[in-house]
Amino acid sequence: MKIATFNINGVKARLPRLLEWLEETQPAVACLQEIKTTDDAFPADEFGKLGYHAIWHGQKGFNGVAILAHGVEPQETQRGLPGDDADDQARYLEAEVHGIRIASIYLPNGNPLPGPKFDYKLAWFDRLRAHAAQLWQSEVPTILAGDYNVIPTDKDIWSGRVIEEDALVMPQSRDAYARLLADGWADAIGTLNPEGGVWTYWDYQAGAWPRDHGFRIDHLLLSPECADQLVAAGVNKEHRGRDKASDHAPVWVELGERPNSPR
DNA sequence: ATGACTGCCTCTGGCAGA
Numbered sequence: 555m556k557i558a559t560f561n562i563n564g565v566k567a568r569l570p571r572l573l574e575w576l577e578e579t580q581p582a583v584a585c586l587q588e589i590k591t592t593d594d595a596f597p598a599d600e601f602g603k604l605g606y607h608a609i610w611h612g613q614k615g616f617n618g619v620a621i622l623a624h625g626v627e628p629q630e631t632q633r634g635l636p637g638d639d640a641d642d643q644a645r646y647l648e649a650e651v652h653g654i655r656i657a658s659i660y661l662p663n664g665n666p667l668p669g670p671k672f673d674y675k676l677a678w679f680d681r682l683r684a685h686a687a688q689l690w691q692s693e694v695p696t697i698l699a700g701d702y703n704v705i706p707t708d709k710d711i712w713s714g715r716v717i718e719e720d721a722l723v724m725p726q727s728r729d730a731y732a733r734l735l736a737d738g739w740a741d742a743i744g745t746l747n748p749e750g751g752v753w754t755y756w757d758y759q760a761g762a763w764p765r766d767h768g769f770r771i772d773h774l775l776l777s778p779e780c781a782d783q784l785v786a787a788g789v790n791k792e793h794r795g796r797d798k799a800s801d802h803a804p805v806w807v808e809l810g811e812r813p814n815s816p817r
Numbered sequence: 818a819t820g821a822c823t824g825c826c827t828c829t830g831g832c833a834g835a
Contacts, residue, residue, distance in 0.1 A: 564823085567824060615826065616832090665834080703835070722835065757835070759821055771835080801834085
């Protein structure tokens with residue numbers, strides 16, 4: 555079963571690209587971020603034509619997350635990240651699909667820093683870790699998928715020098731991400747590509763795409779029950795090069811019986 | 818090279834993104 559995450563940078567502007575990606579790669583579940591639409595304008599019918607059921611958490615103008623599931627209704631388990639009643643940004647949605655709990659996460663960017671946006675990012679990270687610990691205790695197979703807005707190490711960016719003062723690489727951001735991994739969550743792409751060099755984002759500016767000046771900020775973190783089932787993971791890089799593409803590429807994991815696992 | 822883009826909701830320019 556393939557589970558994917560895709561920061562689409564506007565579900566309405568990106569709809570043809572998104573639909574063709576679903577048709578071509580056929581993920582069982584797709585987590586979307588930055589849908590940038592209010593709930594009433596979410597194009598659920600278009601996904602329905604391809605057999606996908608959807609839940610979504612929208613917001614006017616920016617942010618917004620969704621979960622699509624092929625042939626089955628996602629069973630929503632959480633809308634909005636717990637831990638701060640004053641936080642009204644649409645950045646977290648969670649559902650159970652085929653017995654797997656799946657979160658679609660759009661972690662705050664955090665720039666500029668220092669300042670309230672960076673503080674919000676770090677506080678959001680703390681809340682995510684606390685909620686993830688609760689999910690862990692439930693022992694339901696879980697995948698925390700989305701745009702974490704963290705470049706985990708210098709192996710995850712084309713050049714470590716270019717954005718050294720950026721919220722994506724600051725030690726506080728990297729430490730917060732590392733704490734999730736230390737809690738036991740497995741970074742699927744990172745685990746299978748220890749040498750690094752895998753990108754999920756290329757800026758629209760400065761010829762970043764044709765020069766392959768990218769970095770890795772979209773992650774799928776797996777609970778042990780899911781990590782044991784991990785057979786492959788990758789990036790649909792080619793989709794980044796198409797007309798009117800998102801600045802992110804889709805990232806996916808394939809779960810199933812591992813051929814070498816003991817019976 | 819100090820440059821370079823894109824979407825959104827219009828206050829069609831300012832904000833947000835990364």
